[in-house]
Amino acid sequence: MKRCVAMATALLVALTAWLAGHYQAMQTQQLKPWDQQVYLWQRVWTPEHATALAASHDLFSTLRVLGLQVHPHDGFRVIPVNRGLLQQDSRPLWLVVRLDGQLQHLNASVIHQQLMRLLLRWQTAGLTVIGIEIDHDAATAQLPEYQQFLRQLRQQLPASLQLGITVLPTWLTSPVLPRVLQQVDSSVLQVHAVLSPKQGLFDGPLALRWISQFARISPHPFRVALPAYGMGLVGFDTQGALVESETPLRVAGYAQELTVAPQQIASFLQQLALLNPRHFRGIVWFRLPLDSDRRAWSIATLRAVINRQPLATQWQVEFLPQQNGLYDLNIQNSGPIDAPLPKEIRIKANGCLAADAVGNYQLATTSEQPRFIRIRSDQLRSGQSRPLGWLHCQEITPGDTDVIP
Known part of the structure; x- marks a missing residue:
């Protein structure tokens, strides 16, 4: 009898120690800060960028900079980024290429040529480019062509460079998405968009469902793009929502302002920490706030949300x-x-x-x-x-x- 009691006691002590260690490991994992990155999406660079970059240097590990746009009517547009300022900033960079969703066909050879030319220009300027991110609002039916485009691009890029893409929630049910993801090293799931005039730019419960679904699909590390901005909804056309953000549209009438409250994002981040999805690595914020960008959160507000500080309004x-x-x-x-x-x-x-x-x-x-x-x-x-x-x-x-x- 005494022997049984001793064995039971030893087992209970061992189980208690295991549970305590497991709980501590879970707590450590939850308290571990996520990697925070930020998009620089402005088409025009101003002296305000120097102030914003300096103020955010301790907040974001990596910058994802819009460098090239491809549009069916406007063609190629190289964004005149301040390469000297980025070189002075010294943080790792992702060169982001925006392929407009209205493109009916991706001319892979021409796009690759323009991209490689711009990449060489950035590297020659001393910029630490660690990856290329392709942001393409492709229709789900175009994913097979997009897969081939990415496969060819991966073959042309140096092995030292990562290749990533922006993933849209509308792709999550496509059987082609896993094959698309096989062509890249990482991805960014975009969970902010104009859902409807009533829903606005962001729906926390819906975003959590998308993230859970994507975590079951993604074979590699991914990040989540979150909004730190608002926009004006001017109306809708055959291509979808007409919106103005940091650049006004020349459209008659009032714009319906769509905003995202910091408290809404803070609550979402708490739920995301509990979810702890597989392969999730961190947040990419859209976008770096400038003083004149009235629709973007201020850097102080963004910092408070990231650091989980009190968000009382007065x-x-x-x-x-x-x-x-x-x-x-x-x-x-x-x-x-x-x-x-x-x-x-x-x-x-x-x-x-x-x-x-x-x-x-x-x-x-x-x-x-x-x-x-x-x-x-x-x-x-x-x-x-x-x-x-x-x-x-x-x-x-x-x-x-x-x-x-």
Whole structure:
């Protein structure tokens, strides 16, 4: 009997030690920071790039730089990147080639020739190019041709260079996708796009399903591209959504602003950590924020999300007295992170003779509580303010103002 008790005790101790070690290993794996990379997608380089690169040097290990575009109507467009600035930055680079989804046929020999010429130019400038990423919004029916294109490109690239692609969620059910992935060394699953005017740019639960599905397919390491930006939805044409991002479109009418809240991405990252998909290696953020890029998150907000810092928002309504009892109103983001404009602002006031809203808001008044209702969403950076409207009231009590995010 004593012998059985001793054996049971020893077994229990061993099991406890194994569980403790397994739990510690899981915790270590979850706490291990993911590799963070970023896309530089601007077609025009400005002095702001130097500031943005310096501010992000400790945040992103690798830069993925748009260097070449191929369009069916515009042909080849070499992006005039600041090679001297990238050489000074010294981080490893991926040269990204954007092949427009409207291309009916991939002229492999001509595209390869243009790419190799640009690659040589970058390498001669002293840039540390570690890979080529092909970003092609191919229709699923075109994947067999895309597979052959990648196979030929892999044969022409030096063995020291990695070859990667951007993967679209629409490809995940295609039986050709595994053969496409066999031609490359790694991939980036893009989970942000214009889903619909209602769904916006990003759907966290849907993105997690895509990642789980892709993890079962991918034979190699992959990363996930996440949005740190907004865009204006102008409308739709035969090719899909008409959007403007860092570059405005010359289209009449208002653009519906589609934004992604930092809290939404932070919540998604927590779920992704629990999922811990096979072959997952890290995040590629779209895109490097510039000060003048009003639709991109600020670097401070992006840093807070990556470092999993508190993301509390704080709003303040500014009452600016004018002549004849008028007040101009601004909504100010006084919190530490960027945030979408509040849905509604309610102001306690008495004896209001007139009022109106401007910009992104419309007025819905009652006898004692003017209400400013958001009609168009937009992102407001930390520390910035936006005109809200004006009031002409006998008495205003700013302390009773309610802001509904």
